[in-house]
Amino acid sequence: MLQRHIASADHSGANLPAEVAYGAPAGTLDMEEEKRIDLLALLGYVIRWRWLIAIFLLAGLLLGLAYSVIAPKMYQATARLELTMPMIVEGGVVSSSRDRLTLMNALEHVKSSRVGQRLVTQLNLAQNDEFLRLEGNPSLSKILRRAFGIGGRDLSSMSEERLERLALGKYKSIVNPVAKRDTSIIDIHVRFPDPEMAALIANGAAQVYANQIREFAVVSSPQPLGAEILERAVAPGAAYAPQRTLSVLVTLVLAGLAAAATIFLMELMNNKFMTPEQVESELNVPILGVIPFFKPADRTSRDLDSPTSAISEAYRSLRTNLTFLSSNGAPRTVAITSTEAAEGSSSVARKLAQDFSALGLNILLIDCNLRYPKQHFLFGIENLTGLSDLLSNNDDDVSLSSLLNGKNDGRSAAKVFRETSTPGLKLMTAGAIPSNPVDLLASSRMSKLVAALSDHFDLIIFDCPPILGLADAPLISRLAEGTAMVVSQKQVARKSAVHAALRIRRVNGRIFGAVFNKYDAGRSEGYPSHHRILYDYGGCQGADSENI
Template structure:
């Protein structure tokens, strides 16, 4: 049992492990990481910093009032224009179209109104460069301007300015005062002029509207004149070129003997087309007669269409057929030798010879027509070859002819187009339609446009709120101290076992610690209850109480906690392990002649060792003071004597509480935390730096110390108005039975509070309004004292 407490220094210790008997966290307390914006917390910050916010708002209110008084009165006059669609679009092809009422035209018109040319035109028309009132009035908040408006002194010295400088100043003031704007989904433009003089504002607005219209007319007229001159020059040039190109074309056609029809084809080309048609007919005719000749050569001349369709031959065939019929009829009566029969046979033979002769004649006629078709075909082919040779020669000549003719056509097209545009320019120059119309003239306003007192105050107060928020953010950002128990749990990853309220003086602390009905006693009873349920086996038998830095109240916490456990009948021993700056003997009002250091050095005999366990006025509580301050406290604490002493004390006492030195800069507390079953860190509100506390907790974990939790000490509910979860710590809540009790609950510190001055708040829950204001003033005074 004693061996596990022995070992070397803090740096050689093993990694942290969880004690099976007591379910303390190893330092990884799961705290919910709230990444979303907590509106309730923001509201709490506003309550906490209400005085700072109030001061900023008051300053903003005063600045708004001051601005509304000092700022010059500005009047706004508005002249309204409507962009008109032109009645004719002239020279559209060369991008000289009148402005339309689309969005681009509206934006262009606005930019033109804001242009320097309009400013110079208005300044010249109204002679503003010589208007001293216009030049002197200024809307700025400069010192000279304020004195000039208030007392009539100061301002710009106009007598020293030249004419050009006065004009430049007038143009600049005009540009600053004018602000054109468009009406949504309309072609209407408002020319807004803001100036300290209402009459001058209206005059400038109307003059600007007229200047815009006149400028549009001048630009259109100038454009038409420039276009007419340009087109006239172009017409003369193109006309000369057209004439020269026509002469060149005619000269070339005459020289090459080229005759072209209206459709740009030569006579040769037309003849070739005619010959091609005739040749096609001749070929068709030759093919037709060729087939008939072949039929005749095959002995089928009688089947020719000419033979079949001939009426004479058909009559002859009919006669032959009749004679043959008569011959067959008489053959039944007469013999072929009879004269009648011979006469019929002779007639039939003669007619057949006539028929054959007629058929031969038709065949000769067909052959003659065939030969004629052949001859015609050959002649046409020969003629066509001659014409094709001529056409090829013509095509060679026509290439240059075509080039010259295309040039003529191009110049003729340009000439006709320019003539048409020249006529359009002549018509368009007489139109001169306006691009805008004044639909509402500006009138001198009676009520000033600015400053508006309500708006000025609203804006300055909003800016003050932003400035206050930024200031609070910077303050909170630079504040690296713990303000709430939640911050302790989040930063140190250990649970909060108790919250001990802050008190003002040591005398009040003594009374509150002794009173069982005080807020301090109630807070410690809650702490005792939390410790009883902190582990699976109940309250740890050995507890180490430490803190990050001195003066955080750990000694008082250790004493009061020991007294509360002893009040339950628990045999309790309070050991003052701070052998550098011991404090428990002062709290109990005893001496520190012998104690823990004397036991560990072995300089006491058995009789003197028994005196180390001092009786106290609290039943069940023994005290072991630190003893003589040694030169090497750490060496005594890491020795085997210390481990054996703790083991022996565990057999004699039910609970041992070690009052340890601070962790930062010392190794005493980490060494003692290895010997204790649980270690409690005391963290004071708005005192210890967060990084220091985190470093202290990590040192205890690295030596396998079991961090049971933390105690949030010196908690001031007034400082944490921004944290609504802890409003139950208000002091009135701890008054029992309706009695006042202590005016303010507090907690003692070790010796001094490191220069921090705390103040109490006297509050009656049912007090008068006067008492509430008095308490608010006291809270403000206390906070200022703490910041000092």
């Protein structure tokens, strides 16, 4: 019935399959869209948390620079050995696997306790305070001692046996023998804060290993394993570590990972709706409209009445979407509710009723919030007689039977159906606040009233109380053709909204869709969304959406 009041539009492709309407297979479009959304979501996180990421990266940069300055310099000295492999023939072929095995054994032998113990004894490393005190690898104690003069070991209280174990352990930690690929050459790398000591230990390890090989050769087979020192280590002139560039890169990567972990945890704790797409996904309902959020409260009435304002354009879009819900046009009865209080459902119901009446329709807005009624306040009308009086029959001049049977002189009807400043729009206030609102709304009188009023008005809009914690809205949703849920940005918890929608569905109520209210594009910056408010052509920066 209402559809004839909306200007006709070309909907030739509205009922066509996706592959016909868009000229491409639907599956291909879905896959491309999914990939694009993933990239946009990743980029959105970066944009939305850009300041947090910048802080973490700056901290990582400073830590990397500080580490390169505070950490002790490490010098690397290298001695080179060449092994003489015995020729082993298996089946007429020289065995290369035996050569690799011999080379691997040699690498382990260089770091063994046998070589290390002999070197410690020869160089008297267990009694060398400088060798024992300097740390061969970066550590927290070393950095703290260098920066603040704290940490370190007390060598004076250690026994000789413990000093020898300490020296042997340090030898194993700073010596790193590496085999040159496809050769029998071994490079013995020693990294130590003292370049002279690093060269001394590298040459000592090479010499001790070569001597041990010669000792074994005396009692071995005719083709013994041999070892020859090709190059002796020299004290390096430049530090091997820390490398400033590498230190900064590592700390930046770690800072990036820390930022990602922090963002992940904060996103988990952020359980509010930020975009219309999140409402669609969580509630499994379409978005009927997106109502923008406006800050200056003194401009609310002016922007709601202005036909070129962003908020007026958004409500017209909501009206159009409700009108074309089905091929039969807009529903005759619509319930407007929200998950919790202060999401703006009363304001949405009021403005939607005004916009439908602007089409020349006969509209009735019923304030069904019998606990905290709001519509009489929004319209500036006294709440003397209303819905509760009809349902409880408290007023002798106003009875349900007289209204339904038309046996009234017009005076009683005027007390119930209040005229508003909007032509074609009548308001039924909540009336006196009863002690049993649920009983009244669940009574047969309520269902009879809705059925009778549907024949007298083109559209009835029910302004319902919040869903959670109350049975009122689910009861009314059963009487209406469908329900529109108002969901405010960054206000209601997602799980709460999902539970509210489930309550409507459990009583066999139909949810037409959701109205995303108080939408501020600045709050959702970085969130992927195609519901962008582009109504600024009217020059409106609007007023604050009413929290009622």
